[in-house]
Amino acid sequence: MSNTTTVPVSELVSEDWQLAEEDTKRPTALVVKLRRRAHILPYFRLIHAEGDDSQVKIAFASHSVNVTGCGLNALLTAISTQSVVRLVQPTENEAKFGLRGLNGTRITGPAITGITVVRREDEEGN
Secondary structure, rough: OOOOOOOOOOOOOOOOOOOOOOOOOOOOEEEEEEOOOOOEEEEEEEEEEEEEEEEEEEEEEOOEEEEEEEEHHHHHHHHOOOEEEEEEEOHHHHHHHHHOOOOOOEOOOOOEEEEEEEHHHHHHHO
């Protein structure tokens, strides 16, 4: 008997992150799309992730990613299975007013309000 718990994919979905299709291989990297820059961080360099419903910290060998928002336990669960393909930082207005997309749809589920990416050597003061 297995001790693993399967979480329904529908509970892990948000407009602010993209999951790999269920019938495909795990993604090899996490794409972090900020407003003016993108980072591609390979999962084989993932060290650990931790957090709660309002903040998730993801540590890679070269960078740390800090995600803030609401309902982020779903993101943490998806990161633990390495099924997240992309994280998308919302625009300032989307984050401030809780809206997404061209039609300004109000968010009712998990959402990201901010993402910061820091090179680990900058964190350590080198």
